[in-house]
Structures are given as C-alpha cells and as structure tokens.
Amino acid sequence: MTSKLTEILEKLFQLPQDKITDNINQETLEAWDSMLHLILITELEESFNIQIEEDDILTMKTVSDIKNVLKKNSVTDF
Template sequence: MVQQRIKAVLAEVFQIDPATLAPTASPADIEGWDSFGHLALVEALQTEFRIQFEVEDIARMENLGAIEQILLRRGVEP
C-alpha cells in the first residue's frame, strides 16, 4: 500500500507511468529527478503522508525503496 502511494506521488511529480517504477527506481532512472525535482518530490510526499521529514531523511531518499523504508520508520502504516 505504501509503495503504491509513493509510486502515485512519483508519477504525479515526474509525469511518468507508475507501472514503470521498480523499487530501485532512482534519480538516474527518472528524468527530472534532479535537485529541484527532489524538493518537489519531498513536498508532495509530506503532503500525501501528512508528515515532516528530517534533513537526514531527505538526504537518504536515494530510490523508491529507500523512501518506503523512511516512511515506515516514521510510522506510516504499511
């Protein structure tokens, strides 16, 4: 469930098909996931999951799987 929600956010922010996203999807795989895209993604994730990330969390968001683990550690229901 969490991964599907993350995929939906990534798809919206980067205008891509969520079905193409693997757990290893990273900035190298997604056009537009640069520093500005990362900020847009963080904002969209915070809105979707109603949380505030710590700076360390934001720096660790290296791929879809890492984002999922961060959200689960922050108490988001699976």
C-alpha cells in the same frame, strides 16, 4: 488499486505506473533533479502528514529509500 506513493511518483516523475519500481534512482531518472527532489519531499510530507528529517531527505536516492523513510515515520499504508 494504486497506492498513494505510486500516484505521487507517477505524477512527479511522469512515468506510467508499470515503470515505477523500487530501483528507480536519481542517477537513472534524468527528471529526478534537486528541484524535483524538494517537490517530492513536500508532496510526501503533505500527503502522509509527516515531517521528514534532513538526514532522511539526503539519503532518499531510490524509491526503496523513500519507502524506508515512510516506514520510519510510521507510515504503513503507502
């Protein structure tokens, strides 16, 4: 079963599911620019019905960071 987060990342990063790991980051993934980051934030907020703090937006540099922010916002099923 594909997780909601994986589906979002797959769509935005245009990567196959098996290439999406916690270590993907803005430096190693060329497509992850500032515009895509804003789109990612919007997708996460809408999909998980949360409001991501500005400080968290700035610290989200890896998939692992994204998961930590979701946990911080009480999202357990991502």
